[in-house]
Amino acid sequence: MARRRLLVPLAALAVVTSLAAAGSPGAAAKPKASPPDKVVVIVVDALSKEIVEKYHMKNVEKLMQQGVDTPNGYLGHTGSVTVVTHNVLTTGMQPKHMGWTNEGYRDVDGLLPGPRGGLWLTSNFGAAQMTPLQTAAGAPHLSDYLDDTGKVFTVSPKAYAAYGLSGPGSASTSVITFGSKTCPVPGDTTGATQRRRAPTGVNVPAYISADCGSRYVVARDTIYDTGQLPASLYPATDDRYVVGNDPAHRGGDVWATDAVLDIMGHEQDGWSGIFVSLPGVDKAAHMWGGVNDPEGATPGYDPMTHMEYATRTADEQVGRIMRALKDSGELDSTLVVLTADHGSVAAxxxxxxxxxxxxxxxxxxxxxxxxxxxxxxxxxxxxxxxxxxxxxxxxxxxxxxxxxxxxxxxxxxxxxxxxxxxxxxxxxxxxxxxxxxxxxxxxxxxxxxxxxxxxxxxxxxxxxxxxxxxxxxxxxxxxxxxxxxxxxxLGDHGGIQRSAQQVPIVFAGSYLSHRDLDAEVKSVDIMPTILKAMGITPTFTPDGTAYALPLKNK
Structure with a gap:
């Protein structure tokens, strides 16, 4: 199947500032909207602009149309991989300054246990490995600025993505990810058990329970149609990344979004930041070749593991988060950022x-x-x-x-x-x-x-x-x-190709105008731009540029 191509023009860098409202001569200028005091960062893993276009992701497209889009924006670094980008997004630092650059890492400074100069695999990192590297790099994370005014929550089914987004954090920082759980088989009297996925992390709220039977405990040892090539190279073996068939225990992107909505409902005005990554598109793209996914031609086809379902599901979760903010009245005071950790190259x-x-x-x-x-x-x-x-x-x-x-x-x-x-x-x-x-x-x-x-x-x-x-x-x-x-x-990340680099970077909130940023905004610019929008002065000079987001008048 031939790939459709989304061609995004190259543009010279332009520093864009917000424009003052202009009225008739002599008319008083209308007051500007107040700065936001909350931020929600939504990372749809592997979401290239090409994927948004091909699969008609309506809620994402709506944000791009009604928010502040960056039509010339792109990822802006290598390796263009999850374990790198999540940390770039919330530090504003390039990989060469943030502690690690790719899925390989040479421990030249002896920061980890083992021989000095030893080689490590970063996608196996958890908090114990990331924290010393993040600390040595010296750059504060976005959570370090936000936790002065409220709790900060990071939700991701991928542990290394969660700890990259959150950073080491503080007592008011919560990280919610998936771990393992052994549970009794319901109704069985022989003592039989079953493996499950359950929430774990740091300061996990009690309402996101890991007790057997909880909504947040999901299926494991389920392979769907992915035990065949090419998906078996990296198959879906549980509901960490796949939504699953149990409506009471849905996994993947729905699990992550349900947690976000629970946080908003329970914490109300007590939170200042929520970071969430949705991994379903990434998993489907890796398994089936991204935009070249054969879909219904797959033997034993189960739509749940494929790109059409994954993109539709991710898009629905973006819509759910935006509706929750609007219905609660929080959208007026919340900056929403939608982006991706990388695109997807289809072989x-x-x-x-x-x-x-x-x-x-x-x-x-x-x-x-x-x-x-x-x-x-x-x-x-x-x-x-x-x-x-x-x-x-x-x-x-x-x-x-x-x-x-x-x-x-x-x-x-x-x-x-x-x-x-x-x-x-x-x-x-x-x-x-x-x-x-x-x-x-x-x-x-x-x-x-x-x-x-x-x-x-x-x-x-x-x-x-x-x-x-x-x-x-x-x-x-x-x-x-x-x-x-x-x-x-068959579908992967990592390189410099346009399909890996051209990802959406969108800023939204009801106080923002619909005027786009024409600058070549990159992932490294997101954190300093958030700080600027919130009126927060950075205590450490980031690599990224702080752009002024165009505001609309009250």
Whole structure:
């Protein structure tokens, strides 16, 4: 199935300020709306602008039309992955300044247990691993500014996403995510038990109960139609990301939104910030190839795991949150931000370079090669990576819609050897070597692999994007890939492609005008822009730009 393309024009950076209301000569100016005192950040994981358009996400489109949209906005960093972006969103810092840059991490400063310089897998991080890295980076999180005026709540079915959004927090910070639970089988008298997913985290409110039978305890060990290729590379095995079939115990995006609405109802004026991530679109895109999802052509088709259902469900949750704010009267004083942690690159035929291995979760062997301190030894690299493995110098590799490697021996000759091998790998457009706080391109650009629009995007953005992960703890070499290419699963993230980078960034609230920001707003700009809108002076200089949101008159 051919992919529809959403072409977003490139624009020069423009600093946009709010305009004073103009009346007739001599008329008194109307007063401006008061600054918001609450913020809700909604992150729809993997939501590219292309996905919004193809699946007609009406509530998202309504926010884009009626709020302050950023038609020239984009993610603005690599790695364009969940474990990076959630922390970027609430610190306003680029990955090279925030503590980690990708799904691999070299512990150059000895911040984690284990050998100094050890290699770690960041998507396995929880609060215990993120907190020392976040603390060492020194940048306050949005929650640190908001908790002076009310409680701050973060809700995400993904633990690493939740702790990235929330930051280390304080006594008034609550993190709600999924953990494991063993429960008795209802009605069984033999003592049989069943595995379940249940809420866990930090300062979880009592009304979001983890007791067996609670609404917030959901099914596990349910695979739907995802135990077949390509979904089995990264299958849905429970209701962490899938809504499920039990109307009393719905999971995924509905679980997260139900928690948000419960918080709003119970806390009323006692909250100042709510951050929520909705992971359903991301899971479906990884499993089925994003906008190339075969849907009904899938053997044993279960709509619940696929893109049409996932996008419709996520869109409905955005609508539920906005209606709750409006019905409660809180929308007038709340800044709502809608965005994504990355887009989704869909591999076309001939441009998937992973191994379609047997068995569930084989995709992890495509994503990773090496023996990280906090996981197993990933020792089944795809054939395209084998020449690099054969050097004996590959400490860790992370491969998605870009290739990122951490070398054991970083001597110049060894780096050059690895770069030469990476240049020869399929669909590589260029290889980049980390040099201090930037990356140097060390191979010619393979423009023949790109269409006209993708070439223009590469020329305008490639250097900027790879430079955002130029840190000692980041990769030694990065290979950028052509569009429509992945080395991992059929729908993925990570790279510089427009489909990975062009995500919605929308600001809404009834006090905002409908005037868009024409600037090239990026994810790193969201936090400082929130602070500016709320009249909060930052205590730490962020990397992002604080834009003035256009207000409407009372």
């Amino acid at each position: 076309e035929a001939g441009h998937f370079h992973g191994t379609l291995g047997a068995g569930n979760d084989y995709g992890y062997y495509n994503w990773y090669y090496g023996d990280p301190e906090n996981d197993v030894f990933y020792d089944k690299p795809q054939p395209a990576l084998q020449p690099l493995v054969a050097t004996g110098n590959l400490g860790f590799a992370y491969s998605d819609s870009s290739l990122n490697v951490w070398l054991t021996d970083q001597a110049p000759a060894k780096v050059e050897q690895a770069a030469t091998l990476m240049k020869a790998m399929p669909d590589v457009t260029a290889v980049w070597r980390r040099d201090g706080d930037r990356f140097t391109r060390v191979t010619p650009v393979q423009y023949q692999l790109m269409g006209k629009a993708e070439r223009a995007w590469f020329d305008a953005k490639a250097q900027e994007l790879v430079d955002t992960q130029a840190a000692p703890y980041g990769p030694d070499l990065v290979a950028t890939l052509r569009d429509d290419t992945t080395y991992s699963v």
